[in-house]
Amino acid sequence: DQNLTDIKFSDKNNGIIWGNNNILKTENGGDSWEELYDFTWRNLTDVNFISKTIGYGFSDKNIYKTIDGGRSWHPIYSHNLSDEISNMFFLDEINGWFISLQSDYYKLYRTDDGGITWQLIYQLDDLFDDHHIINTSEISFISETVGFIRLSLYYKYTNDFKKDKHDAITHYYTFNKLIKTNDGGKTWVDIGSYIESYSYINETQGGTISQPNESYWGSISPINDEISFTHQYSSWVFGYFLNKIHFYDENIGWFSGNIKDAINENIDGKLIISTTTNGGENWILQSFDFKDKNSKITLNNIYSYDGGTCWAVGDNGTILKYGEVNTSPENWTRTLTVKDNLSNSIVVSFGQSFNATNSIDNNIGEKELPPLPPQGAFDTRFILDDNSSTLLDLRNSEEIEITWTLQFQPSSSGYPIVLKWNKDYLPFGSFFLKDVITGTIINVDMKLNDSLIVTNESINKLQIKYKEQCSSTIVNSTNWDLLSIPLATENMNVGSIFPNNEAQVIKFENNYKNTEILENGVGYWVKFAEKGITNVYGEEINVPIPVKKGWNIIGPYNKELSIDKIQTTPPGIVTSDYYGFKNGYFIADKIEVWKGYWIKVNQDGEITFADTSPLGKESFIKEPDTEPSISFDIIAYDGVSDSIKLTFGLDSLATNGYNPLLGEKELPPLPPLGVFDARLEIPDTLITSYSDYRPLAVACYEYKISYQLGDSSLGLTLSWNL
Known part of the structure; x- marks a missing residue:
């Protein structure tokens, strides 16, 4: 009977739901949910997950963090002032914000060091001269600079038209506001009233639900400029109470609500979920009866990880999975622009669809092209397995490893050929652009680069290679640290793993030496030029790690593990503790993802990480129960x-x-x-x-x-x- 308030999936299998009493987790795409953690004893008011393992929660004056998906929480900050925290949001492991209430004033604080220290940056009441803030309902940021706060205001006014001033009536008018910042929270602007819910996919594109009053039962508005709602869609939703909106990308969006009756009451058990596949121009409305028709159910949040399946959570433990968008011609589609030496350009599109095959699928918009034009005429197209060609190549959504073949023909001006794409807009997984000859002449990580210039005239075909992969994130500091790489990536060069931050990497093989090539299972000394965040996409592995007699630096894979779960071959070869490093060596009782650990072994062997295994460290030392004199x-x-x-x-x-x-x-x-x-x-x-x-x-x-x-x-x- 608990009320569930939010849901997030880190990939198609791993999802987390949280509410006012509990955290639920699935590792099988929602087929089953595990009660992970009852946080009533800690009285967490709300939680905010940034990945499948890392989340933040707050209670009164304290902020807590979990690094194991919500199974355990530890405090990272205590607010010593008299005010209490009312809302909180973490964008990543470095940047966070919270709102607190002190003496009827709402104040905004920010951290840029992971919650260790916080600075007061704005007093929200300063934005409204004639209105008073009742509460702040929600805060979110989509980058370090752009964020939003939804809050409730009231306006006090008096009808003084009566002759006797004692007959005057005082009214309190309440409504919601949405405000926006473009500088990390230092200044804010008012961008809309009566906002019940909002969803942004980038700094200027998103959608809102407006609910001016109960007789005006809801409208959906897209936002596509800095501060205004330029056009209002779906005024036809009269008769429905709309509560949450979520946009997956610029085309696919969802909203949820309840059906109302003639006297403006929610009809018991009657819910709606609606989807758009064209940016809100048209909405497909689905209404259905909830299984408990005697319950007044409200859907508190909706979320789509892949744009094809929508999840909704709500009151009384409600969890709904709203099918796949088979009415949409796409699950996801991305574009790539190809230009020749005369700046002629052709845009091609690739992606996945639930209805796609590896041939031409006219029913989802793929069209077969005629044969190539004569030499000297610029042309670009995708080539399919049956040698047909198209400008739009969609593959089935169930495929987890795909190769798209792109062919281009230069104009009479010849090479170079320039390809451009949006690296920040590619979906989950790895994308590499390779030549078809060896795969090494051109080998570009499309998530690290946004363009390619082809000058080699022997290359007229490229392949986009996609693989659905896991991801892992680390917050980089500028201090030396012992690190390892938890996932196997296609390119294990230092510059590929840490593309946005210059890193000095040192390995140990009886002595220290610099290295540019990284290996899984090995730990390294790493020093970054700047603080930042690194995301790695790759394959999960769990293979034995070879160790040499003496000291070794090892690194775990993509899973935290207790030391007593580590196995060695031969057994008992580890003669030291497991040493981690945090501004000095410490004895570890567990190994953490991304970290490196020193161990000493008495002979060559192997280390294996297993969920259940013999003790990896030889128990040759038993400390007495006595203290030194x-x-x-x-x-x-x-x-x-x-x-x-x-x-x-x-x-x-x-x-x-x-x-x-x-x-x-x-x-x-x-x-x-x-x-x-x-x-x-x-x-x-x-x-x-x-x-x-x-x-x-x-x-x-x-x-x-x-x-x-x-x-x-x-x-x-x-x-x-x-």
Whole structure:
């Protein structure tokens, strides 16, 4: 009986639903849903997922984050002011906003460091001189600069036309507003009134639902400029209460609502979902009876991952899947413009449709072209398997690996041939543009590039190769970090994995060396020039990772895993802890996606990540339940990095060498130059550790600290309290 408020799919199989009491998850396309987490005990007011694993929630003054799809939550920020958080939105793992209410004023805060710190950037009440904000209903951003807030206002006025002023009547008029920012929230403009729901696909294109009053039962309006609704569609929806709208792209959109009766009441169990395939010019309306006809059900949100299937969630645990848009000639379609040396251009289209075959499909708009014109006449077309040709080549939506063959013929002016496309508008999966000769003369990642210039006159055919793949995202910092690549991509070059951020990458093979080629299962030291976000698309893999005797940096695949689930071949070859790095080494109890980890093995072998497996680390050390007789800490700090704690101790069980029974842990090799490090050198060994215990019997000892200063270091500072 819980009310479900929102839904999101990261791919066709993995979806998350959340509501006022719970989070539900599916991994099989919605065939079944698992109750993932009951957050009533934490009293989360709302949650916002940015991927299938990462989400944010808030409660009163606190903001929480999950990195495992909602199974567990940990606090990342506590708002110390007297105001409470009312709305929150995270665009990614760096940029977030929240609205708080303090003394009847609504204030907007922003973070650009993942929620660690927040800055007050705007007071929303300043936008309205004659109106008062009742509440803020929703906040969302589609980029770091462009965002929207839907809020409710009231206007107070008095009828004073009566002779006796005591007969005057005071009215409170309430309505909704939609406001927009183009600078990340520093300034806002009013772009519409009576807005019940809105959906944007880019900075200027989207749609809204307007509900001025209960007698004006709803209209759909597209938005295609900066601040105004230029045209009103679907005024015919009189008799329906419209509540949510969602646009998948500039053509495909959905809205939901309820059927009303003659006295303006929702008819029990009567719901509507409507879809458009031409940007809102026409809508196909479907009404249906809900199975519980005695319930007043409202659909609180709708969402489409692929433009073909629409999901809706609502009151009383309602989850609806609204079929595939078989009335649409397309599931998705993208265009590619081909120009010759004289700037003649031809636009071709490719995509997927539920009704498509690998031949000409006239019923969905594909038309066969006549034979090529004579040499010297510019031409571009797709060539199908049966050698027919077309300007529109759609393949079946069930296919997960597709090759489109594009043929072009230059005009009399010859080469170059220029191809252009919108790299940001390609759907989920990988898209590579390759020559048909070897596939290596031209090999362009279409999601990283938006154009190609062909100068090689021997090339007159190209292939667009598509593969439906998984995705994984990391937030890049400018500090050194131990990282790995969780997915297998077609191009494992550093520049392809991190295309928008210059990265220095170092691998370890008994010593450090720079590398430009990355491997799955291997960890690397990585330093980025700028903060940012990296998205990787590729295949999920789980193959054994080879390790060499001594220290190795390994990397997990696209799944977080507990250390005790790691298997080794031969068994028990790991003789160290698993060390991660976060401004210093730490002992990990789990391996996280994108991270790298040091391990030491006593012989060559393999590491395997498995859900259930023998313990990967040899249990040759058992720590006693006793504390060293004497111990104290020294804190090492270089003025810019995190501090490192070094522990000195005396104990009756200690020797002058390595004392693993007392908790001394052998550290991995030093990080690269420029990374702050401090450690103790264990006497008579080559081992270093954060702790060093000596026997009680001797009155005087010399402890040796080795250190390495970080970039921009202010020098080494040691502090202690004896």
